[in-house]
Amino acid sequence: MSRRRALAERRGRRGELLAAWFLRLKGWRILARRIKTPRGEVDLVARRGRTVAFIEVKWRRTAAELDLAIDEYRLRRVAAAAEAVAHRFAAADDDRRIDVLLLAPGRFPRHITNAWMG
Numbered sequence: 001m002s003r004r005r006a007l008a009e010r011r012g013r014r015g016e017l018l019a020a021w022f023l024r025l026k027g028w029r030i031l032a033r034r035i036k037t038p039r040g041e042v043d044l045v046a047r048r049g050r051t052v053a054f055i056e057v058k059w060r061r062t063a064a065e066l067d068l069a070i071d072e073y074r075l076r077r078v079a080a081a082a083e084a085v086a087h088r089f090a091a092a093d094d095d096r097r098i099d100v101l102l103l104a105p106g107r108f109p110r111h112i113t114n115a116w117m118g
Contacts, residue, residue: 015059040077052090054082066102
């Protein structure tokens with residue numbers, strides 16, 4: 001792995017750790033982290049009550065970069081991965097959704113609920 005890629009990987013893991021703490025403070029229980037499937041990856045799986053959220057976390061160096069951090073292609077891959085593993089985390093009557101958590105230094109996290117309606 002290149003030095004640049006390794007640094008990006010460390011930043012991503014730090015972002016996921018911060019995102020997990022932020023969600024816990026909002027009453028969510030973290031069920032899993034970094035679930036990889038052949039269809040894509042889910043950064044965090046969290047539950048609050050009867051809602052299970054499959055969460056894509058994006059960490060950027062500046063708040064301005066966050067506006068371009070997520071797109072339909074990335075959301076589609078998260079949704080496909082969530083669909084592949086949902087049976088492990090959600091009962092048939094649970095609400096399921098895809099959320100995005102955007103993080104940048106010096107900024108309050110931006111939690112986008114139901115980011116994917118596909």
